[in-house]
């Protein structure tokens with residue numbers, strides 16, 4: 047009997063040895079004359095257990111982890127390929143509380159399926175949403191997405207259905223669906239994991255968007271730091287064409303929709319949607335002034351839907367299960383689930399997909415089990431480099447768009463970066479300014495020059511030079527950047543800076559005495 | 561990594577596959593770099609001609625993107641993630657240790673090794689992250705990075 051063994055091919059799992067583990071398991075099984083079949087799945091997203099090896103048994107998959115090359119011999123000794131007990135046994139994967147407590151919608155298949163098996167995809171609910179969409183009028187699809195309450199997961203949280211409606215209503219011979227897979231925020235990796243672990247879902251979501259608004263072409267803009275995601279998508283696109291659900295005749299409907307990929311140039315600001323369009327057009331990634339909206343005048347001047355990977359990848363589930371099922375989750379105007387990403391100095395980092403409204407404390411301490419270093423948590427940055435630093439006093443905040451805004455922060459793409467008490471918040475504030483200076487597209491003076499001045503001013507504060515004068519100067523500068531920037535790069539860089547000053551003032555003041 | 565030595569013929573062959581795509585300048589430069597390891601000076605004019613844009617346009621794109629380079633990379637290329645999630649688990653310390661063990665500085669390049677910062681590699685739960693000659697490394701240490709490279713170290 048052949049044992050089926052799952053070993054993630056996810057980049058993160060590979061970064062700590064999954065390929066080596068797979069190779070050694072393969073070699074050891076050959077040596078022992080044991081027949082196994084290795085499937086390279088996506089990651090379940092419990093990174094503290096990676097490399098996580100799973101074995102198919104009668105009782106379901108059982109897991110072992112974290113597995114190192116040195117463990118392989120003893121694993122075979124324990125007959126792990128038959129589900130045997132071992133020091134690294136975690137029991138049935140579905141019973142691991144960290145996973146079983148989650149509510150996975152967007153990530154329902156990630157880590158479970160073979161990412162490029164159409165059979166697996168369809169066995170796990172793939173293409174149900176697209177088939178249903180093909181039986182609907184454009185108007186009905188847009189209404190379903192609007193009613194689901196799905197909001198953009200790229201950062202701004204704009205309702206997806208409303209954006210789609212504008213594009214649907216705009217007359218144009220050629221329209222585009224652009225997927226923003228630039229995922230530049232530190233602390234975020236959900237887009238990458240989905241593209242590597244369940245790429246068909248994204249393609250299906252884009253095809254549904256295409257049907258809804260009358261677009262025939264999709265473009266996915268993938269950051270260059272994600273070569274494995276890029277390859278995974280390209281392979282998935284080819285397979286989808288072979289199976290006839292992308293191309294000139296989507297599932298025999300006579301409707302055309304095809305997708306191509308583009309790779310970025312290592313620029314953070316190209317994640318801003320209009321800079322991304324410029325970059326896809328092959329130009330410098332300079333932010334465009336709005337209006338006109340991309341929905342009306344987007345890629346190559348054509349009406350364009352721009353959505354984040356997670357936004358589009360959630361659409362198939364909404365079409366398959368109905369708007370009602372999705373919107374029954376969450377709180378207030380933050381409906382559905384959010385794919386939170388636990389990152390930084392955290393003991394149990396990874397993906398936690400759950401309904402909006404969970405507390406930050408529950409994410410960081412219940413799921414995350416506190417810091418990796420074992421020292422006390424001091425600060426948490428939510429929403430990437432343009433997001434606020436929150437102190438421990440804010441840990442009870444409900445994780446939804448509105449509550450975070452009220453707490454002086456923002457959800458962004460859902461990344462949560464934990465820092466322990468060794469962090470120097472003045473240094474973090476300075477980095478926020480430096481990052482803005484490096485990545486600014488250069489169009490607005492407050493962003494381009496203000497960020498450099500901001501970093502210099504924080505440097506002076508750190509050296510204890512005229513601390514109160516320089517703090518006032520810094521706050522003025524933040525105000526100018528907030529008010530005088532065209533996009534959120536310059537406009538929100540003050541958020542981490544000001545929140546650091548507000549909540550961790552002692553880190554800015556203590557040098558004055560030295 | 562093996563790169564093709566620069567020649568106009570080889571470059572023209574590369575550009576034939578990219579220049580008729582929509583918005584061809586960036587992908588043409590990316591394709592040139594993939595083939596030759598960098599964008600040689602002579603490529604700017606070729607790309608401009610092939611894409612039917614001005615040399616200034618090509619130059620503008622070439623200088624805008626952090627990924628595009630105008631010199632051949634050395635044998636060992638190191639990228640260390642210095643964004644927030646990796647900072648929280650010691651990337652600043654990692655940078656200084658790697659600087660020491662490779663006898664180089666961040667943002668510097670010599671004939672053997674090049675060390676550059678990168679801002680997030682999507683591996684933020686397993687930081688500090690680095691890329692060593694194209695390979696992503698989680699929980700990176702200076703020693704681990706050293707053992708992956710063949711560069712003579714000064715210690």
Ligand SMILES: Cc1cc2nc3c(=O)[nH]c(=O)nc-3n(C[C@H](O)[C@H](O)[C@H](O)COP(=O)(O)O)c2cc1C
Nearest residue numbers: 198199200226228229230317318319353354357534
């Ligand atoms: C500096 C900057 C960087 C951004 N980076 C990203 C990104 O990497 N991915 C993303 O989806 N959205 C990013 N955004 C947000 C996009 O501009 C845009 O709102 C989003 O792609 C729309 O998709 P959504 O409605 O599905 O969220 C960024 C915005 C700014 C200002």
Ligand code: SF4
Nearest residue numbers: 487489490493533536
């Ligand atoms: S705020 Fe900065 S990044 Fe945004 S458009 Fe202005 S200069 Fe460019």
Ligand code: FES
Nearest residue numbers: 641646681683684
């Ligand atoms: S911040 Fe370093 S990998 Fe994301």
